[in-house]
Amino acid sequence: MFENLQEKLNRVFKSLSGKGRISEKNIKEAVRQVKLSLLEADVNFKVVREFIKAVQEKALGEDVLSSLTPDQQFIKIVRDELVKVLGEKNVGLSLSSKPAKIMMVGLQGSGKTTSSAKLAAKFKKEGKKPLLVAADVYRPAAIDQLIQLGKQIDVPVFVGDRKNPIRIASEAMAEAIKNVHDVVIFDTAGRLHIDDKMMEELKEIAKILNPDEILMVVDAMTGQDAVNSAKVFNETLELTGFVITKLDGDARGGVILSIRHVTGKPVKFIGVSEKIDGIEPFHPDRVVGRILGMGDVLSLIDKI
Amino acid sequence: MGFLSKIREGLKKTRESIFKQVRRLLSFEKLDDETLEEIEELLITSDMGVKTASEVIEKLKERANKSDNPLETLKEILRELLKIDSVEKHPELPPLVISVVGVNGTGKTTTIGKLSKRFVNEGKKVVLAACDTFRAAAVEQLKIWSERVGVDFISQGQGADPAAVAFDAVSHAKSKAKDVVLIDTAGRLHTKHNLMEELKKVHRVIKKVIPEAPHEVLLVIDATTGQNGLVQARKFMETVDITGIVLTKLDGTAKGGIVFAIVRELGIPVKYIGVGESIDDLRPFNSDEFVEAILGTEEFEENEV
Numbered sequence: 001m002f003e004n005l006q007e008k009l010n011r012v013f014k015s016l017s018g019k020g021r022i023s024e025k026n027i028k029e030a031v032r033q034v035k036l037s038l039l040e041a042d043v044n045f046k047v048v049r050e051f052i053k054a055v056q057e058k059a060l061g062e063d064v065l066s067s068l069t070p071d072q073q074f075i076k077i078v079r080d081e082l083v084k085v086l087g088e089k090n091v092g093l094s095l096s097s098k099p100a101k102i103m104m105v106g107l108q109g110s111g112k113t114t115s116s117a118k119l120a121a122k123f124k125k126e127g128k129k130p131l132l133v134a135a136d137v138y139r140p141a142a143i144d145q146l147i148q149l150g151k152q153i154d155v156p157v158f159v160g161d162r163k164n165p166i167r168i169a170s171e172a173m174a175e176a177i178k179n180v181h182d183v184v185i186f187d188t189a190g191r192l193h194i195d196d197k198m199m200e201e202l203k204e205i206a207k208i209l210n211p212d213e214i215l216m217v218v219d220a221m222t223g224q225d226a227v228n229s230a231k232v233f234n235e236t237l238e239l240t241g242f243v244i245t246k247l248d249g250d251a252r253g254g255v256i257l258s259i260r261h262v263t264g265k266p267v268k269f270i271g272v273s274e275k276i277d278g279i280e281p282f283h284p285d286r287v288v289g290r291i292l293g294m295g296d297v298l299s300l301i302d303k304i
Numbered sequence: 305m306g307f308l309s310k311i312r313e314g315l316k317k318t319r320e321s322i323f324k325q326v327r328r329l330l331s332f333e334k335l336d337d338e339t340l341e342e343i344e345e346l347l348i349t350s351d352m353g354v355k356t357a358s359e360v361i362e363k364l365k366e367r368a369n370k371s372d373n374p375l376e377t378l379k380e381i382l383r384e385l386l387k388i389d390s391v392e393k394h395p396e397l398p399p400l401v402i403s404v405v406g407v408n409g410t411g412k413t414t415t416i417g418k419l420s421k422r423f424v425n426e427g428k429k430v431v432l433a434a435c436d437t438f439r440a441a442a443v444e445q446l447k448i449w450s451e452r453v454g455v456d457f458i459s460q461g462q463g464a465d466p467a468a469v470a471f472d473a474v475s476h477a478k479s480k481a482k483d484v485v486l487i488d489t490a491g492r493l494h495t496k497h498n499l500m501e502e503l504k505k506v507h508r509v510i511k512k513v514i515p516e517a518p519h520e521v522l523l524v525i526d527a528t529t530g531q532n533g534l535v536q537a538r539k540f541m542e543t544v545d546i547t548g549i550v551l552t553k554l555d556g557t558a559k560g561g562i563v564f565a566i567v568r569e570l571g572i573p574v575k576y577i578g579v580g581e582s583i584d585d586l587r588p589f590n591s592d593e594f595v596e597a598i599l600g601t602e603e604f605e606e607n608e609v
């Protein structure tokens with residue numbers, strides 16, 4: 001559907017003067033194409049602007065590699081810069097306390113409950129003894145949803161008084177210690193970052209729990225506003241990372257770049273299906289082609 | 305300064321700069337390039353998309369000389385973009401059948417709860433059909449809404465055939481002289497062929513009871529959605545006859561600008577907006593209000609005038 005960025009860049013460098021190498025003259029149009037592609041991928045406008053500036057500076061200062069055509073070389077610079085921002089490798093969970101505590105937070109409908117159950121299933125598979133905690137007392141049938149998912153994967157779900165999320169959280173910890181669970185996952189209600197009262201609730205839960213991980217769950221289809229919500233959640237809670245859901249669709253996922261930029265926190269997992277096993281560790285290098293709107297060209301450059 | 309910290313700095317200023325440029329727009333007789341660029345940026349950060357945004361800017365340039373109030377001209381252009389006929393469907397004989405569709409987690413079930421309240425307020429008898437038989441506790445969620453509003457609830461439990469549930473609900477409504485049937489379908493990504501086929505089947509089976517039904521097919525789009533929203537709308541439209549959009553979660557800071565692209569390219573009207581999680585948080589779409597909100601002029605006027 002989109003014209004591949006590679007084809008566009010190829011044309012740019014062919015049609016312009018000084019085609020042998022990257023020059024101030026021909027780089028302008030190439031940079032513009034990358035910019036448009038990133039905006040099309042929903043990378044935040046301001047993030048794009050800064051990113052492009054860094055790329056431009058890099059490209060002009062770069063030595064010519066004889067093994068690459070100018071467009072390949074340019075793409076390599078863009079790719080390297082993207083990987084640099086996204087982080088080179090996957091960052092895993094850091095679960096040191098016993099039991100370890102993971103809090104799942106985020107906007108409404110992003111996939112918190114589903115991701116909580118997916119993580120629990122993953123831990124169980126690894127031989128751990130997880131406990132799920134239903135701390136969303138607001139959304140109709142949210143507790144039921146988690147109970148049903150818990151049943152599917154044979155992981156107990158703590159529901160407490162079904163009324164007070166803060167009390168539920170602290171009682172859940174007593175339960176976890178009593179039944180020697182080694183990892184406890186708290187599913188919280190979806191909320192807007194501008195809802196002060198609800199954000200305060202999260203802060204209180206976090207204060208009581210002192211979680212090992214606070215993961216914000218973000219929908220891969222999110223657009224420009226992701227920077228605002230991620231920023232506030234991070235400032236309120238000191239997130240330890242993100243889970244990006246619904247990447248099984250065809251959204252380009254520019255949100256990954258945006259949130260990494262504004263918070264500096266890594267994406268730790270991605271959701272790739274509605275099913276309970278649909279969660280994977282995030283590998284920055286694998287998503288670069290998707291964000292840029294080009295697939296196989298990158299693997300070609302990788303070989304050089 | 306490093307790239308990361310610069311971005312953080314920059315974002316702090318987003319809102320301020322929006323007001324600044326509106327102010328400049330109001331006071332400048334002619335539009336300079338910097339202002340135009342800032343307006344384009346404002347439009348892009350609303351998720352309108354580059355293509356639609358630059359079209360708006362082109363129009364603004366064309367008309368700017370002819371008008372002495374560029375801000376009014378901008379609003380006019382945006383309103384024109386949204387202007388398409390939105391007809392209320394009234395079947396010759398009740399029930400009116402409304403199917404609610406969309407990708408995962410956009411607010412379909414909640415919108416049905418809110419919609420049923422609106423119909424009940426109009427004195428209508430409503431039936432809810434639990435055709436999301438896939439997601440955990442989707443049936444229970446809809447049931448709670450039916451109890452809140454006090455309307456009929458038709459379900460066959462989880463794992464049932466959604467088309468069979470829809471058939472049941474529409475037949476029930478027809479024989480019991482109900483006025484409206486609201487079909488809650490499972491969230492599905494538009495890229496999943498089998499799930500899109502399933503949706504077609506649900507609609508096909510409804511037609512066996514009432515050939516003209518579903519009279520309305522509402523596509524629910526989350527206001528935080530970026531450019532993928534247009535792809536979603538296109539794919540859903542290719543699969544079923546979408547008659548309108550419901551834009552949810554406008555109570556957040558996302559502007560929902562993607563609907564400009566959807567309306568412009570696909571000609572589907574926006575019918576309702578969701579502005580909260582409570583039962584009364586559904587409003588008919590009003591393009592004037594929406595345009596004011598996109599430009600952030602409401603707050604500006606409150607603060608400055």
Ligand SMILES: Nc1nc2c(ncn2[C@@H]2O[C@H](COP(=O)(O)OP(=O)(O)OP(=O)(O)O)[C@@H](O)[C@H]2O)c(=O)[nH]1
Nearest residue numbers: 108109110111112113114190246271272273408409
């Ligand atoms: N295709 C796909 N669907 C997903 C994924 N993760 C979650 N979903 C779906 O997204 C919808 C919302 O998921 P939930 O887990 O209920 O989201 P939530 O954040 O808990 O929602 P609230 O509690 O209402 O805020 C459901 O239909 C899920 O099945 C994913 O990775 N891929």
Ligand SMILES: Nc1nc2c(ncn2[C@@H]2O[C@H](COP(=O)(O)OP(=O)(O)OP(=O)(O)O)[C@@H](O)[C@H]2O)c(=O)[nH]1
Nearest residue numbers: 108109408409410411412413414491553578579580
């Ligand atoms: N703030 C806000 N939240 C909303 C709005 N509409 C729905 N929600 C919330 O969004 C979340 C998802 O809503 P649902 O109605 O379950 O969405 P759905 O499309 O039925 O989800 P699936 O069936 O899983 O695909 C819930 O937490 C709702 O309370 C709205 O207008 N504003």
Ligand SMILES: [Mg+2]
Nearest residue numbers: 112113136142
């Ligand atoms: Mg949930």
Ligand SMILES: [Mg+2]
Nearest residue numbers: 412413436442
């Ligand atoms: Mg639903």
